[in-house]
Amino acid sequence: MHRLLTRQTRIFQARTTSTMSNFDYDFVVIGGGSGGMAAAKEAARLGAKVALFDFVKPTVHGTKWGLGGTCVNVGCVPKKIMHYSGILGAGLHDAAHLGWQLPEKVEHNWETLVETVQAHVKKLNFSYRVGLRSNKVQYINALARFEDPHTLSYQIKNGPTQTLTAAHILIATGGRPTVPKEIPGVGEYAITSDDLFSLTTAPGKTLVVGGSYIALECAGFLNELHYPTTVAVRSILLRGFDRQVAAKIQDIMVAQGMDFRFNTLPTSIVKDDATGQLHVSFANSETNETFTEVFDTVLYAVGRTADTFNIGLEKVGVKALPNGKFETVNEATNVPHIHAVGDVLQGKPELTPVAIRAGEHLVRRLFKPNYTKTMNYDLIPTTVFTPVEYGTIGLSEEEAIARYGKDDVVVYPWEFQTLEWGAVHRQKAESAQEGDYDTEFPANCLSKLVCQKSANEKVLGFHFVGPNAGEVTQGFAVAVTMGATKEDFDNVIGIHPTDAESFMALTVTKESGASWVATGGCG
């Protein structure tokens, strides 16, 4: 065995040595975001000679940021801190009921929030630089472009154009928010998530355009921070997610005071130079009604576009789809030594841990002898960080029915109020729209298992709406990934009093017609 391993290691070393003599680098990464950074560091740890390009093209408003890509600078990290700030604001109501004596008027200071967020982001930017240096990855702060299949060109600041060669090249350029510039004023005046987390002045009355998870997360924390927020949506919220859950999220956000305008999109934005405010004209596609409303900030979150349009793909024959993404097999493009990971992949979840894991597997297959593991893109857990979070693993009810048929799918939902929220009588926001419930907050939790009848009620889909759904869902992801059945859930003793214990006691099925809304009490 030992002899075999030694021989394989020698073959591998011979391969990398010859690679190194032919090219400047064994592995070059274009894009220092989640996928690119992880792949570059892992390749270097495995003994490859590695360089990484990262450069941020500023937004139309001049916003730019440091090393680390979307997640660290303008995505997961700043978003989560702002989400937390929103949660603290909503918790002030509870605090007063739990004995904290607060001043009559508690105000939020946007500048302080942005300062804290940006200080943390800069700390992470620095740690990423250190991480590259300590792993001996050559960091090049420039835009890279293909010149030929093994050559990239780049220019540092206004210096001369330089080139380098690499045996393997990884495209990890991620994506940028899509801005429909054909709508007058949008290209000039609307901001995106790329600008929001470093806005130097408070957003004020804000219009968020889009029903994506990013739209709802941003709208959610802005509303919780007491900036009046309207969400204009072309059709539905959270497309691709479970519909019952999407309706629940909508219900909760309405109770929190969110103003949703469905079938409604801006047709133009005009800036009033005297006040700086934005006059937004809208059209409703159902009623054909048009109207104008004034906002301080308009944020577009209608999707993201892969950032691959100006990197010289045509020079090397790498095929991209019209949306700029790549169809890959095990992260290889149609040119075998040119690879891709992260948000530039077609049909794969656009999530940080997905980009990281795919990048790590890829470089281990390239540079670690005998490594054959491939990325499994199924059953990826994820969470939407709306003020009340939504965590999910696997299939929505609709996807399960489409795949296995209605008769083979059984759904166990349960709606209830978090104990602590019930105790402090969380109220609907004063600005909440009229609904069919009273002033008390609607049940803020929904636990739901979607199971396959003919497979011993194997759990196909796990869905949880409730506080800390991200933390809850990460734990359950192990069980669901291992193929847990409904009975496996039933066999576990709950931890009392938690929201997550509801998954150990799901008894009502949707098809039974019985109510799945709790009436209170423990057990």
Ligand code: FAD
């Ligand atoms: P990116 O992280 O986008 O990095 C690409 C890098 O390449 C960028 O720095 C870019 O400037 C650079 N680049 C582009 N072209 C070139 C070039 N030619 N030369 C040099 N450099 C170049 N995911 C989660 O898992 N959880 C979350 O909670 C979450 N929240 C999000 C919230 C928001 C608001 C957004 C926008 C995204 C969020 N995401 C979240 C998604 C996550 O950020 C992305 O999936 C992840 O960052 C993708 O990583 P990547 O490596 O593909 O690209």
